[in-house]
Amino acid sequence: MTSQIAEEVEPAVDADILVRIFTIATKAKLYDDQYRAMMNAGKVGGMYYSARGQEIIPAAINAVLSPDDYVVTMYRGVHDQVSKGVPLRTLTAELFGRASGSCKGKGGPMHITDVSSGLIVTTGVVGSGIPIAVGVGLSAQMRRSGQVAVVNFGDGAANIGAFHEALNMASLWKLPVIFVCQNNRYAEYTPYDQGTSVDQIAKRGAAYSMRAMHVDGNDPDAMYRAARIAIDAARAGDGPTLIEAVTYRFEGHMMGDTKEYQPKEELKAAIEADPVPRLRHRIIASEYRTEAELAAIEDELQNEIDDAFEFAMAAPLPDVADLTADVYGTEIR
């Protein structure tokens, strides 16, 4: 059950799909690059959990998802948010703690919600989004809306109790939920094999009679096929899927991480194999697009990002009078 891909009809990954994945992944990468540059320049403070290196996963998933499908993610979720289509202006304003942010400056980087794009919850608690996504999928099933819910989490989250409760419940009720474990090999500062008893998290799917796949999350073809199979199955009423997408994070747990626990050679090799430029090279080498065409895409994305950061820098701070708003529907003293 660990890899069912070979047993099913392999969805084709054509040139246009690869370019679409490249475009989404590049947007997430450039955004992350820009944010870290701003932090390093001292222009923005706070916490930031870079997702650099993991962009192919949400890019491939969002090449399949519909705009009204739901995504739940976690604090290392900027690539998921950008890929789902959270408007960059309101996303950036939120990261900057501004009133024009998607959450009016009350959420911040660990709590992004943007209902307009279906990014329904971002949690700051490891794994807590997993049972919530079960409820999002349950709602879609009960309303017969045809929507699916994708929940992203790390390898560390696969060791919390709620992961197991959620997988059991989703499988029991055949919910349209796709559990995406972005296995970046580290649970905060602890390497995978010091915290996880099984060599592949995908193996845990079998314990819940759940379709499960172990894929190279940095391989756009494999990731796209996995997403296609899982999302199509969910939409067809064929229940949930656990996708373990193996990847690697380049920037450690959070900004300022000195990464002494990540072997230098391992990190170096991962960065040399950066999946985003690798895909770029492949698209050009395969003559799917020219270098100039990709550069034009990148320029357009960079302009959108620049615009978003300018917007956020100029955006007003929250009004202190709004401190007590939105605790309840009607204010309670």
Added chain:
Amino acid sequence: MTITAKSSDGAVAGRKMKMIEAISEAIDLAMEIDDSVFELGEDIQDPKGGGFGIHKGLSTKYGLDRVRPTPISEQAIMGAAIGAAITGMRPVPEIMLMNFMAVCADQLINHAAKLRYMSGGQTNVPLTVRTMTGAGGGFGAQHSDMLEGPLVHTPGLKVVIPSTAADAKGLLLSSIFDDDPVVFIEMYPLYFSASDFVPAGDYRVPLGEARIARQGSDVTLISWGRQVHDCLAVANDLSASGIEAEVLDLRTLVPLDLDRILASVGKTGRAVVVHEAVRRNGFGAELAATISEELFGQLHGPVRRVAAANTPVPYASVLETAYMPSRADIEQAVRGLFR
């Protein structure tokens, strides 16, 4: 906003029933009124219909889709309720016993309570989690706690504790149709002992309105849930000694009817807060502090608290009785204010 069905002769329709029946009736009615209302919880399906049979007949009437039995997975129950609530449903999860809320505290405290705020009002969590508890039944330390204190201390949650059958129905309907997460605390000893006239139909008691259970002029007894009945009994006894106690049943701790509390204590000049939760850092402390801040010059004595001992709930009956706030404790606290 109290909606009451009236019969053709103008009399309020309804009948006397036990609290447990009133709760069943409210759930049934809510599911009938609104297709987005659904239950999920352990053992709630027929034929058992829940530990006390509260859900009996509902899964047969509405199907297992809407009266949804769950595995013993409190985190997933609460998480699923939250996810459904932010995407258009009105879930009514049941956490069998209040102590088990500690098992899903992350979902309740970090998520249900905070998602509206953290999302800047884009999402809200219209769920009502029902739970049952209460000491005195010999269930020991992990099946009896009153944990309203930490819930009241969590902005974003509403906290409701009925003491009568009518309020159980009216408050539960209001809770289910409220757009914020409500923790609805049922003190199981009241399931069968509280029996009173319950209006028929879509009867709602607004959240945030305390009930004057007894009028009085000399001292205000402030309580909720089961201890309201103890306060009423003590008040009747005190009347023979010439002390007329007003008894306030708060019904909802959040939102809190501070106006009615201050009006009553402003009138009597004396207040005793009575609750079954342990004394230390209980909600009584908050009430005592607030009353003191607002009415300091008008009080004839300090605000007294009568509450459980600062211990886990013990098993042996003699210990459990000693643990719980008693009618004698209430009377002693009141008399102390008249020395």
